[in-house]
Amino acid sequence: MRSDPIARCGSFVRALGVAAVALLLTLTIAHAERRVALVLGNSQYQHAARLANPVRDAQAMAERLKNLDFEVVSGFDLTKSQTQATIAQFAKQVRGADVALFFYAGHGLQVSGKNYLLPVDAALEDETSLDFEAVSVDFVLRQMSRETSIRLVFLDACRDNPLAQVLAKTAGISGASSGLAEMPIENGGAGTLVAFAASPDQLAYDGSGEHSPFTAALLQHIGESNVSITEAMNRVTGDVFKATAGKQRPWINVSLTTEVVLHKVDLNAPLIVGEASPLPAEDGSGARNTGVAAPGQSDDQLALDVLRQKIPKLASDAPILFDHPIDFGDPAIDGKSIAQLIKSMPLFSPVEGLDKSVWEGKHCDGCHEWDEARLCEQAKNFAANDVSVLRLQHPLGTRFKVALAKWAQGGCK
Structure with a gap:
């Protein structure tokens, strides 16, 4: 659809350097919640027009989600069998997660109100092709709904798709369309958010830049500090609408029962910014620090002593x-x-x-x-x-x- 306590660290201080140890001191307990994401992007289609941005979009989204503490299962330019294997891996990993997320970029279509994602080897020569060559969005949603609390779905998959036209002609399926259909949201957990790059039955632009308008906006807003996911999607909608001169409007279907913030920042926490300074070449006496423990000195104590030499x-x-x-x-x-x-x-x-x-x-x-x-x-x-x-x-x-x-x-x- 388109047009980022020093824990037994003494033993490896000499390998990683004090800068790494100093960085360890900044670590706090991350999110107590467990987050798992499935990210798929298809560009190199074998039987349809290739798309410029989906793989780049998916790769950038995978990195963005890793930075937001997601365990990411990803796949790019996958065939149907590869897609199924990747979804199966995700289905095992996502079970019991607090936040389950699915992002897809590539060709998609709807048939009679059902949405399908297309692997790179899909040909859709007849009606049975849907079952054997396409992937139902409902199937993915079922996998991410088992014992999970919050479910977030982002579908950048409404590009102009010639395979939908082929299917409509050869199989006589009048309901085949490149635009995706609105999806009902099942109850359970703390709820679900489904975001489409374009309104139901409408197409989205692949974009002429590095990313599609939708993914570009999503990358910018999804991890903003102390911004809820619903507010982030409002900003995404505004950015896409503006970037496409009103021709594309994302569509959000949400039934969340709690506020979801993917990047929480404590404004009352100590001011911290930048990177730890590098290891000084010499200690206070002018002698170069070798990072070697003195006799009887533990590795942990060595790490602390070397760090203390850095305090101005x-x-x-x-x-x-x-x-x-x-x-x-x-x-x-x-x-x-x-x-x-x-x-x-x-x-x-x-x-x-x-x-x-x-x-x-x-x-x-x-x-x-x-x-x-x-x-x-x-x-x-x-x-x-x-x-x-x-x-x-x-x-x-x-x-x-x-x-x-x-x-x-x-x-x-």
């Missing part, structure tokens, strides 16, 4: 007070107090992946609802676990977190 020092040993200027040793913030800095504006996203509209032009204390007491609680975390200041780069610099830790150690005065 403040330029002054003077006590840290909330509203007194601080000599950080960083020209960008030297001479300013904690009270001043938390009312400054971040230079980039204060939380990784956060929408620009949420943070741009706003003060740090506004985004985080900071006051002196709440900031003290965060600072105590830095003080209790000194290497935690090496979590992803802070918009005000790592020395700001070092100062917060020292402020907490002094009683947050």
Whole structure:
């Protein structure tokens, strides 16, 4: 249809480097829920016009979903037998999942109100071809509905399909159409959302860009921070309608009984952004750090000691007070107090992946609802676990977190 606690890490510190260990410190318990997705994309059709974008669309969607903590079962340019095998793998893997998702890009058609997806070897020479060469969307939905809570379906499969015309002529099936039909949603779990790239019985554009209009919009909005899937699809609909000058309008059928947010961000969490800094070539004495444990030193202790060497020092040993200027040793913030800095504006996203509209032009204390007491609680975390200041780069610099830790150690005065 068309026109992205250090867990026994000491033993591999020498192989991966401290940057990897520092990254481990940023890990928290991911989503408690289990997410499984099936992603299929077909472009290289053997008996119909080849499509430019579906495989690219599906590959990009697979990567996007992996970044959203989905276990992804994927297949590209599959024959009917390969498609069945991939669906079978998905059916086993998805059982018991909290979120089951299906994305398809490629040729599709409807016959008498039933929707079918077409593998690359489909020819559809007669009426029986549907059973042996096509894949019923209902069949896929049954596989993803077993013991699952939330089901999300995205069908970018309404492209102009010559095989539908062939089937209509040779088999005399007047109900064969390239557009897909609206689908009833079964009850169960927390509900289902089905999104079509175009309205029922209408065609969608393959697009002239890298992705179809529908998938391009879906890639942009499906994982936006703190945006529900229903709101994301409203944005997708608006983008597609605008991109196609009103010629294509996605169609959403939804019966969710709970809000589904695929990318939740705690706006009150510590500011974290960027990547861990690389391993310094030398330690404080000027000797190159070899990453080799001293006699009697455990691998885990080695990992912690090497990380501690990365913690920057403040330029002054003077006590840290909330509203007194601080000599950080960083020209960008030297001479300013904690009270001043938390009312400054971040230079980039204060939380990784956060929408620009949420943070741009706003003060740090506004985004985080900071006051002196709440900031003290965060600072105590830095003080209790000194290497935690090496979590992803802070918009005000790592020395700001070092100062917060020292402020907490002094009683947050």
